[in-house]
Amino acid sequence: MSPILIKTIQFFLSLSLLIVLHELGHFIPAKIFKTRVEKFYLFFDIKFSLFKKKIGETVYGIGWLPLGGYVKIAGMIDESMDTAQMAEEPKPWEFRSKPAWQRLIIMLGGVTVNFILAVIIYIGMAYSYGDQYIPMDSLKDGIWVREKNIGDELGVQTGDHIVAIDGEEVENFDSLLGEIINGNTMTIERDGTIIEKDIPVDFIATLLEDEDKIRFISPRLPFIVGGIPDESANKDSGLKVQDQIVGIGDQRITYFDEAKPVIESYTNQKVNLTVSRDGREEQIPVVISDSATIGISIGSLPFDKMEEMGYFRLETRKYTFTESIPAGIDKGVTTLTSYAKQLKKIFNPETGAYKGVGGFAAIGGMFPDTWNWPIFWSTTAFISIILAFMNILPIPALDGGHVTFLLYEMVTGRKPSDKFLEFAQMIGFFLLIALLLFANGNDIYKWLVK
Numbered sequence: 074m075s076p077i078l079i080k081t082i083q084f085f086l087s088l089s090l091l092i093v094l095h096e097l098g099h100f101i102p103a104k105i106f107k108t109r110v111e112k113f114y115l116f117f118d119i120k121f122s123l124f125k126k127k128i129g130e131t132v133y134g135i136g137w138l139p140l141g142g143y144v145k146i147a148g149m150i151d152e153s154m155d156t157a158q159m160a161e162e163p164k165p166w167e168f169r170s171k172p173a174w175q176r177l178i179i180m181l182g183g184v185t186v187n188f189i190l191a192v193i194i195y196i197g198m199a200y201s202y203g204d205q206y207i208p209m210d211s212l213k214d215g216i217w218v219r220e221k222n223i224g225d226e227l228g229v230q231t232g233d234h235i236v237a238i239d240g241e242e243v244e245n246f247d248s249l250l251g252e253i254i255n256g257n258t259m260t261i262e263r264d265g266t267i268i269e270k271d272i273p274v275d276f277i278a279t280l281l282e283d284e285d286k287i288r289f290i291s292p293r294l295p296f297i298v299g300g301i302p303d304e305s306a307n308k309d310s311g312l313k314v315q316d317q318i319v320g321i322g323d324q325r326i327t328y329f330d331e332a333k334p335v336i337e338s339y340t341n342q343k344v345n346l347t348v349s350r351d352g353r354e355e356q357i358p359v360v361i362s363d364s365a366t367i368g369i370s371i372g373s374l375p376f377d378k379m380e381e382m383g384y385f386r387l388e389t390r391k392y393t394f395t396e397s398i399p400a401g402i403d404k405g406v407t408t409l410t411s412y413a414k415q416l417k418k419i420f421n422p423e424t425g426a427y428k429g430v431g432g433f434a435a436i437g438g439m440f441p442d443t444w445n446w447p448i449f450w451s452t453t454a455f456i457s458i459i460l461a462f463m464n465i466l467p468i469p470a471l472d473g474g475h476v477t478f479l480l481y482e483m484v485t486g487r488k489p490s491d492k493f494l495e496f497a498q499m500i501g502f503f504l505l506i507a508l509l510l511f512a513n514g515n516d517i518y519k520w521l522v523k
Contacts, residue, residue, distance in 0.1 A: 076442030083440040085139070087453040089115055091187065091460055092142035098186030099144050099179055106175045109166040112145035146179070150494045173483045180475045187461035188405065194454035195408075196401030202447055203391040204400075207246040209235070211386030212292055217330045220289035226279045227253070228270045231293070231330050234262040238272075246292060246385075254280070255414040292385050296329040298348075299372025307359045307368050313350065315372060316357075320347025329371065337365040408458050416462070469501025 092115055103110050110131050118125070118136035125134030136142075148167020163170045168179070215232040218224035229235065235243055237260040238252040253259065254277055261268045273279070280287050296318040301308050319326060321335040322344045339361040346357045346367075359367055380387045392400050439452050467477040474497065482488045489497075 079444060080440045080442055083444070083449055083452075087440070087449065087456060088139065090453065091190070091457050092116075094186050094190055095183040095460060095464075096142050096144045098182035098184070099146070100182075102175075102179045102182045103144070103146055103168075106171055106179065107166060108168055108171060108175075108179065109147040109164075110144050111147055112143070114144075115142045117141065117143070150491060150498055173479055177476065177479045177483070180472050180479060183472055184461040184465045187457045187464070188409070191408070191454040191457040191461070192401050192405040194401075194450050194457070195404040196397050198447065198450055198454075199392045199400040199404070200394050200397035203389055205387060205389045206248075207292060207385050208388055209243050209246050209249070212246065214293055214328070217291045217293040217328065218289065219291050220286045223279060223286060223289040226273060227276060228259075229261065229290070230263065232263070236260040236262050236267070249290065250288070251411060255411055293328040293330060294384060295374065295379065295382065296326060296332050297372040297374055298369050300370040302368065302370070305368030306362065310359045311355075311357045312346070312348070312359070312369065315374075316348040316350050318346050319349050319354065320345075333365075336361055336367065340365045405454075405458065408455060409462060412458055412462055468504060469497035470505055471501065474498075474501055 096113060096115075100110055100113055113131055113133045114122075114136050115134075116123075116136035117138040117140055118134055119138055121137065122134045123137050125132055127133075146168045148163060148169040168176060171179075212234070215234045216229070218229055218231045218233075224230060235249060235253075237243060238256040239258055240260070241252075243249055243252060253272060256272050259270045259272055261270060280289075298312055298314055298316040298318065300314060301310075301312055318332065321332060322339060324335045325347070326332055326335065341361065341363050343358055343360055346359055348355055348357055362368060374382075376387055379385065439456070441448050464471050465473040465476070467473045478489050478494065478497070
C-alpha cells in the first residue's frame, strides 16, 4: 500500500470519527430536550448524498463534500439557511421554542465532546504507552544546532544549555521546540555563563521558510556511518555501516557536530579515521574530497543504544489507570493552551505565523506514511483539540457564534432578531469560505515552491 494512500486512509478515518462525535454532541442534548433533528450528516450533501436513510424523524446520511458535517435542528438558523421554516409560527419541538439554557447546552455539546474525546485518548495513551522522553539535564554537553542559520536567528549555538523559556524551567527535550515557538524569552547557559535572550517575534516565519529544517535543534549525537555509495572514493576503504567514527587524524571526537571543522582541515588529503566497531577501535585510511566530505551517508543508532553509550538519558513514566486520568486531563489542557498561544501568534502579522496556516493537505501530512496506532491516536486527539478551539471562536456560522448570541440573550433578556441572525450567519459563512481558501491556497503554494 502506498504511503500517500495510508496517509489518506488515516486522515479520513480520523476526520470521520471526529465529525460524527462532534455532531453527536449536538444531537444527544437536542433529543434529550425533545428538539427535532431533521438531518444528521457526515460531510456535506450539496445537491446529492452518497447515502441516506430516514429513521424516525431524522435523515441520516453521508455527503460527497468532505468539508465537515452537520445536524439540521428544526427551528434554528444554521448553514442550511432554511428561512421558510423560520417564517412559520414556532413549534414546541423547535430549537427556537426551547429555553435559552437548553439551547446553550445544545450548542456547546459539539466542542465539549471534542475536548472530552481528546482527553479520553490522552488517558488511554498514558495508560497503554506511558511517556518516554529525554530529560534536558541529561544533555551534559548541551544541544546540537543542526541548522546554523536558524540557530543564529534564534541566538543559540551548539553546546548551549537551554535552561528556561519565559522563566519556566525546560525539563523535557521533546517539548523544547513547542515551548520556543510559543515563548517570548529564553534563558541559556553557555560556557558557565547565564544569558537572557528575546525570542524574535517573527521566529515562526523563519522556521516556515523551510519546513524540512524545522527540527533544527537535536541532542548531540555520535558520528555513525549510515551507508557508503558505490560512487564514493572511500567505498573500498574498509568502512562499514554502523561504524562509529571517534577520531579524525590525531583529533578525538565525541559528537557528529565536532567532525566538520576537523574534516575541513584535511581537504584533498588522506587521513586515518578511528572507528569503534564491535567494542574495538580500528584505523581506517580515507580520502577527504575537495569539498571536505568523506563520501558517506550519516546513520543513527536506536535511542536505547545511545542511552547506553551515555549520550543522553531516556526516562519512561508508566501510569496506572488511576494515574492516567489526571495525566490525560493535564495533557488535554496543556495542548489546548499551547494551541491557543499559537493561534494568537497567527493573528499577529509581525510573527509571520499566518504563513504556516494549512488546509486539508497540511492536516493529512500530520499522519505518518506507515500505520502507527500511537501516532494516529495522538494526531486525532490534537485535531480534536483544534476543532474544539476553532468551533468555540465567536464567529457567526460556528458554534461559538451561536453561543455568543445566546449569552447576549441570557444577559440582556433580548433575543436577536431572525433577520440579524440570518445576516450574521451569511457573514460567518463567507468568512469561513475565505479562511478555507486561504488555508488550502497556502498548501498549494508550498507544494508549488518546493
